[in-house]
Amino acid sequence: MRALPRLALAALTAAATVAVVSATADAAADPSPITVLTSDFEDGTVQGWAGRSAETLAHSTAVAHGGTGSLLVSGRTATWQGPSLDVLGTFEKGTAYTISVWVRMASDSDSARLSVERRTGGVAAYDQVVGNTAVTSGAWVNLTGRYTLATDVEFLRVYVETASTTGSLHIDDLTVGYVPALPVQTDIPSVKDVVTEFPVGAAITGAEIVTEHGRLLTKHFDSVTPGNALKWDATEPSENTFTYAQADPLMAFAKANGLAVRGHTLVWHNQTPSWVFTGADGQPMTATAEDKALLLGRLENHIRNVAAHYGTDIGVWDVANEVIDESRPDGLRRSNWYNVAGLDYLRTAFRVAREVAPHAKLYINDYNTNVPAKRDFLFTLVQQLKAEGVPIDGVGHQVHININWPTLAETESMLTKFIPLDIDQQVTEMDVSIYTGDGESFPTPPADRLLKQAYVYRDMFALFRRYSNEITSVTLWGLADDNTWLDTFPVTRKDAPLLFDTRLQAKPAYWGVADPTRIETSPSASVSPSVSVSPSTGTNPGAGSCAVTYRVTGSWPGGFQADVKLANTGSAALTSWKASWQFTGGQQISQLWGGTVTQSGATVTVGNAAWNSGLPAGGSTSFGFLGSWTGGNPVPAAFTLNGTACTVL
Structure with a gap:
């Protein structure tokens, strides 16, 4: 994992205020x-x-x-x-x-x-x-x-x-x-019962093993990864003083509920206390023989203690995490580990881990391994170390992705690249952000983004299952949207990257994994990310052949969020669409999703995006936006679709 933010923040107003807004599967069912x-x-x-x-x-x-x-x-x-x-x-x-x-x-x-x-x-x-x-x-x-x-x-x-x-x-x-907890849904398939080609896991903190969270975890998943509890700062905050206060409750829960555990992580450039890289003279270490020997000794002592503490209770270890930097000519991250010890820190880490945990599979784990340059550098490094006899059993692909990136072809190339090395592969930290850029922020997840996310999960899991001879585990980086690192990385905003929402209810993303035929009938699904166009197409609906639903879904001082649903009630399908209306209260759209927007004074025109251009007869599509207002926020009285007046519902 690349950072460790914990909780949700989402910017709502121009005054730099911050608030958390939960997305629910069915808001009408929520307790007060x-x-x-x-x-x-x-x-x-x-x-x-x-x-x-x-x-x-x-x-x-x-x-x-x-x-x-x-x-x-x-x-x-x-x-x-x-x-x-x-x-x-x-x-x-x-x-x-x-x-x-x-x-x-x-x-x-x-x-x-x-x-x-x-x-x-x-x-x-x-x-x-x-x-x-x-x-x-x-x-x-x-x-x-x-x-x-x-x-x-x-x-x-x-x-x-x-x-x-x-x-x-x-x-x-x-x-x-x-808000009083909603009970975990017991009438839906368990992910672990649907995906049987490999174990499916979730990263957890202490919050995921109590009450409804614990019930959700044990219902759906085969394995867990302690997200931060096994890292160096949590287990050895000061030299040779080991503590397992964070990890022990998670391990006890896993053992009591028959969950396998992935150990994460023994060596990383982040979340390592500064004393680790401080020399005997009290100064930052440099590439001297004395500092190198001291650093590798500390590394060996750490692994011997932490890995031995849990013994056979941990069957997989991410021994080394994020060692590749594709911007370097040799692809190696210039971390303190590398700057002081070169590749010997990796050789030492894997050797000692094998000695202490001979039963465990030992992994080298990294993000963006779908990027060709990074993928190739990692391949070369693993190939070199294995040729030297370094006991690397597998490569971990983090798969922190979003609804638009990467492509399936890029992901498949990531998997096929490592097949010649004859090692295991695991997806170790998967999540799918609803955002495609740092400038976006939604108070609540737009329905079209959730649907697109569902299709990403569907397609990625289908790909992983095709490569089940290579992939031995898939782990999601979190249990539900109420606790995700993406709420504060790369910027502060509420994300929704997992299968279950902030109320622990199944999202369209869940159905993308469990039963893709139900994606668009799940409670959160109100629009389709893509629609097929019937053979009879046109550019303008006939008179009375469109209907519009305009709904304000959130409001705060000076700002609001709204959704617009367009329905083609005519007999001819549309190959493209453009909706227009007038704002009479001085409202201004600041951000729109599900289409492209232009605004000139009071006149707003929204056109289709590339993925939702077709609007078949009897079909509908939706878009949403954030806006500002000053004196008031009246609902527009009239709408047109491709120039024709529509019924306002």
Whole structure:
């Protein structure tokens, strides 16, 4: 995995506020949200908040997000100092809470984040709820994220801290709530029962092994990958001090439920503590014989301890992760590992892993292996190391992709490239982003994107199953859309890359894997990503031969989201389409999906995209958009399709 963000953020307004919005399989069936905590600071007190050290907390009327009061935190001498609130008696294990708080600096500019500190047996752990978010003294910024308590604790506090400065800050209008969980669907096929050619797994954190998450996991998957709990920073944070507090509960759950475990990962350039690369002289290591010997000794000691701790409970290890950089002439990533030890760090890692875990399959794992240059460099490296006798058993393809990339042909070439090496191949971290560029952001996943995603999953799994003689496992990088690293990478926005939505309900993507014939009849499917055109085609519908449904699906101060459904109610199919209307409230479209848009003043014209140009007789298609408004947001009164007036439903 390339980063480790945890929770969802999605930009909603031009004021840089941040919010989480859940996509549901059937919004009408959702229970009502329940609020469990609020702090509005309107009573002149600090309402139970305390500092994390010696900072001063006081009620303030200098600025307020709502009403007249806020909480002022001053006298901070470290960035981690800030306001904290005890939630031990409020949070229940396994419940997904949405935490929202407004933050404003008193004078400086900085980045603020929202976190949780928990303690078990006197040992503290820290969970990030919202990552670094720019905050100034000129405006309030909303930090909103999800948090699920996954373990028993004796201490639990929510807190706000900053990234760089120790200036004073204000907070206001905290709310904490949850939506009662929907039960896991038991009347749908289990993925593991449908896909029998190889095990199908999911990456997990502690939040995925409790309550409904745990039931969803065991119903559908054969194996698990601890997403972060086995990495170096989690298992050996300081030299020769090993801890398995994060991983042990995941391993116990897997063993109790008969789930195989992929170990991830023993060597990586990320999430490795700085002490690993610090020499005996206290300086950063360089390519000296002394530093190389010290580094390889630390590597051997780490692998001997971590791999031995779990013994035969882990049958597959990602020994080395992301060692290729195709921008280099030789294709080798210039990590600290390589800069100090050259390829000897890989030789050492695989040799020691084989000695400690002779039963396990040992993998070298990387992303973008469908890219020819990266694929070829990885092939050459594995070929070289195997020729030297390095015990590499397989290649892991991460397969972090999106709805438009890569092609099936590129993915198939990725698989066929490694067949001559006579090694196993696994898909290790698959997810399919609904986004095709960093500039996109949707408050809720558009239906057409979810459908396109479903067809990507359908086609990719069909390809993997054709190559089941080569592929020995497929793992998704997450269980459901409520906990995905893509919510904060490569930019902060709510993504929906997995088979189950934020309420743990099956998406069209699930049906793409379980039963592709049901993709367009699943609850989230309201449009088709492609439609066949009947032999009789035309360019204009006849009079009264089209109908339009315009629906505002979300609204906030100054902005909104809307969906438009076009139905061809005539007898002639269309090879292309163009819809037009007038905005009478000064609305402006800022982003549109499912088509191409032009706007001149009040006049909006939306044409088909390349993949949905055909509109057969009796067929329909949809598009959606984000827009802004000032004085009002009235629904357009009239629409045309290819120049002909339509019925407005």
